[in-house]
Amino acid sequence: MRWDLSNSAVDSVFRSKVERLSDQNLGDCYQCGKCSGGCPVVPNTQSSPSRVMRMVQLGMEEDAMVDDLVWSCAGCGTCTGRCPEGVDTARVIDAVRAVADARDVSLPQQCAAVRTFYKAFLGSVRDFGRLSEVGLMGGYNINSGRFWTNVAKAPWFLLKGKVGLSAHRVRQLDRLARVFERVENIERAILEDIDRSRSEEEA
Ligand code: SF4
């Protein structure tokens, strides 16, 4: 597939954000494709980890943020383990998601469903210190508007003890809250810092 690099979406600031958030040097990637060869979700997407790497190298923010591989990534780390240059590709993909999240980008339906699931998962961990299956299912169904997804299976899950109605909070939940807060502050500071530098350059 050919990319039109003359359009206004090309943005080197995006590359800087992803590099800072992931703490990776994107210039180390020479597009060998080994990361893509081992990725288990590639067959179900129109993209690949090396393609995402290339988009970020070229500053193709708008395309990278809605890429289906970015939102299908299972975080297994295979791509990272296979990279001959030691690039932590999984962290780069994580960083692309973080930038998209900070911008509250509008996503295609399938990617948006993944983001809703992702947020419901993190919300459950934040609220309980562990995964609450009921909290996850409820959070996902309500926020995605798919109110009845898996509801018919709920009695079976409950009967078999696969999910519990009550969720037990871990002790010292406040310590976990501080971890969430710290990570959010670091991410926000990096993104604001780069945006500020850009504004200063443009002034
Ligand atoms: S394996 Fe590493 S160098 Fe090769 S394409 Fe993937 S990120 Fe780039």
Ligand code: SF4
């Ligand atoms: S971490 Fe994501 S992109 Fe990398 S191999 Fe696993 S699923 Fe694919």
